[in-house]
Amino acid sequence: MWLVAVSVVAMTAFTIAWVAGFGDQNVPDNTYRTTPAAFQQQVDEFTQKYLGDDGKVHVPPGEDAYLMAQRYGFTPELVLEAGNEYTIWMSSRDVLHGFSLIGDNLNLNLEIVPEHALALTLKAEKAGTYLVICNEYCGLQHHLMRGHIIVEE
Ligand code: CUA
Numbered sequence: 780m781w782l783v784a785v786s787v788v789a790m791t792a793f794t795i796a797w798v799a800g801f802g803d804q805n806v807p808d809n810t811y812r813t814t815p816a817a818f819q820q821q822v823d824e825f826t827q828k829y830l831g832d833d834g835k836v837h838v839p840p841g842e843d844a845y846l847m848a849q850r851y852g853f854t855p856e857l858v859l860e861a862g863n864e865y866t867i868w869m870s871s872r873d874v875l876h877g878f879s880l881i882g883d884n885l886n887l888n889l890e891i892v893p894e895h896a897l898a899l900t901l902k903a904e905k906a907g908t909y910l911v912i913c914n915e916y917c918g919l920q921h922h923l924m925r926g927h928i929i930v931e932e
Contacts, residue, residue, distance in 0.1 A: 809866075809897065809898035810895055810896060810897045810898070811895070811896050812894060812895055812896075813870055813894065813895065813896045814894060815870070815871070815872045815873070815893065815894075818845075818847065818870040818872075818896055819847060819872065821845050821868070822845040822846070822847045822854070822855070825843075825844065825845040826845075826854075826855045829842070830855070831858070834856070835855070835856045835857070835858045835929065836855040836856065836857055836858065837858045838857055838858065838859055838860075838865060840860055840863040840865070841863075842865075843865075843866045843867070843868060843898075844857050844859075844865055844866070844867045844868065845867075845868050845869075846867055846868070846869045846926075847869075847870060847871070847872055848869060848870070848871045848872065848876040848878065848891045848913070849871065849872035849873055849876075850873055850874065850917055850918050850920065850924070851913070851917070851918070851920040851921065851923055851924035852924060852925070852926055853878075853911055853924075853925075853926030854926075856926065856927055856928075856929065857928050857929065858929045858930075858931060859901070859903060859928060859929070859930050859931070860930070860931055860932075861903055861904060861905060861906045861930050861931065861932050862902070862903075862904060863902065864900055864901070864902040865900070865901050865902070866898050866899070866900055866901075867898070867899045867900075867901055868896050868897070868898050868899075869889075869891050869896065869897055869898075869899060870891060870892075870893070870894075870895060870896045870897070871891045871892060871893040872893070873893065873917075874893060874917050874918070875890060875891070875892060875893065875915050875917060876890070876891040876913045876915050876917050876924070877889070877890055877891065877912070877913045877914035877915035877917075878890075878891055878899070878911060878913070878914075879911065879912050879913070879914045880901075880909055880910070880911050880928065881910075882903075882907065882909045882910070883903050883904055883905045883907070883909070883930075884902075884903070884904055884905075885901065885903060885909070887899065887901070888914065890915055891915075901928075903928075903930040905930065906930050906931050906932045907929075907930055908927050908928075908929050908930075909927065909928045909929070909930060910925060910926075910927060911925060911926040911927065911928060912924070912925045913925065
């Protein structure tokens with residue numbers, strides 16, 4: 780029993796130390812409560828404002844972006860400029876989704892929760908098309924749920 784007790788204390792201490800020392804990871808600390816309809820309205824307004832002829836939304840540096848996750852995709856398709864930091868607000872229209880983006884200097888992995896908007900800060904150094912995948916089971920077509928973020932020079 781004392782071995783168990785020592786292990787529990789050691790693991791608890793380690794966890795606290797780890798979070799305190801290395802806790803500054805990708806977890807968004809900027810969130811607010813919303814509704815699917817309210818967030819969709821924000822996404823629509825944002826999309827209308829910056830929609831290009833190519834059907835993609837070109838986000839000016841310094842502007843916040845809005846992204847909706849919905850079975851089975853992410854809208855709108857965002858075009859960002861390399862080397863600039865962006866804040867991307869995300870929410871889900873229906874169920875729990877994931878947002879996973881790996882590439883360049885980025886390794887992001889978040890959950891997108893309905894009724895909540897969360898802010899992701901993202902700064903891509905290299906131009907390219909970044910694949911976003913949903914990594915949270917959300918229905919029969921979950922494995923097909925993906926999107927793209929385009930980064931231009
Ligand atoms: Cu969305 Cu899995």
